[in-house]
Amino acid sequence: MMKYISLIVLFLIMSCGNKEDIVLPKADRTIVSNIEDHSPIYIFFRTNEKDTLAEVNRKNSIITTNWIFNIDKRLPLRIVIPEVMKLQDKKRKEKAHKNEKAENYYSYADSIGKNMAFIPFTKVYYKLEKPIGISIFFNKKNEILVDHVIVKQDELDNYLKKMADNSNRYQLCFDEEMSFDSYVKNIIFLHSIKLQTTENFIF
Structure with missing residues (x-):
């Protein structure tokens, strides 16, 4: 190690x-x-x-x-x-x-x-394009936007649950200007709330 x-x-x-x-x-x-x-x-x-x-x-x-x-x-x-x-x-x-x-x-x-x-x-497939569907977008300012609405990180899990939607419909999106350091931190956060998809959109 x-x-x-x-x-x-x-x-x-x-x-x-x-x-x-x-x-x-x-x-x-x-x-x-x-x-x-x-x-x-x-x-x-x-x-x-x-x-x-x-x-x-x-x-x-x-x-x-x-x-x-x-x-x-x-x-x-x-x-x-x-x-x-x-x-x-x-x-x-x-x-x-x-x-x-x-x-x-x-x-x-x-x-x-x-x-x-x-x-x-x-199992993650990367796509260099904007998705179709409900997007959870992590921008380079460390903000999270759910369909263009800013949501605090510590409130995201409850916010999504209140939407009463199927998590499989969410598209995880990341700002192409985001550093790899920020990306890893965001992925680890998503693991902590058990929100993962097989596609990551970078644009």
Whole structure:
């Protein structure tokens, strides 16, 4: 297990003789604490003048294992999610060495337990478009809008229950300019109120 350092986790790997780091997202609870038979995928934060770029390193990934996505928290969703989608698609289309039990996880740091933690997202399909139906939209200002009505995070669960609707109809949407750090925090929050869908819309 990676060492937890001052509430910020730095992954140090060697690439062409250079030391590189990824600053992981942080949250206050653990969804999954341990994963066996895994291989890493790294998505680095890069800049080129005024542009922000994502650099993917998957040279140590093995298709039959659980994949752990170590993604720099500073990357916006509009840049990182297309890279995640490509890797998901590659694994889903694998035929010769497919392992039906192999999962995909995002890694993050639990700032309370001071340990590495993971979120499964194998069954999530990302769509880079606006959905049809009742949307729960998380914007880059950390606001939650349910069909354009702002709802406080600690009131969302009760608000949805009062709507007396089927949660399967809700479409989870996220601002494409949101940081990966904020996205992970929001997903962990949704886990806490048991609100999950198989589709995430990014726009």
